[in-house]
Amino acid sequence: MAEGDKSDCSSDEPSYVKDAKHLRKAHIKEKEEELGLYKEKYEDSLKKIECLEDEVQYLRRKLNYFEVRERRREREEKKKQKLIEEEVDIKRRVRLEEEERARVKEEIKQRKKKE
Secondary structure: HOOOOOOHHHOOOOOHHHHHHHHHHHHHHHHHHHHHHHHHHHHHHHHHHHHHEEEHHHHHHHHHHHHHHHHHHHHHHHHHHHHHHHHHHHHHHHHHHHHHHHHHHHHHHHHHHHH
């Protein structure tokens, strides 16, 4: 057999070999298409994950904003409460001083009456 005959043999493959090659190529193409679909789904999932991460970040910032506002409100409330307590304490001391003055005046009157 000459070298030219060998090349002719490969082109003269039996039909079942050609069919097998064709089926194999079709199977590979089908798997590539399936892989492409999985790749698209994967990319879509990545985009959704990125969107969800952005939303989580936004919600964390919003929560932080409200927490800061709440802490500020609590501090203001504590300041108001402290001022109210100071006012009550001042009124109590004024009342006690007035009672003490009244008691001292009364004692002075009692001493003057006895004299």
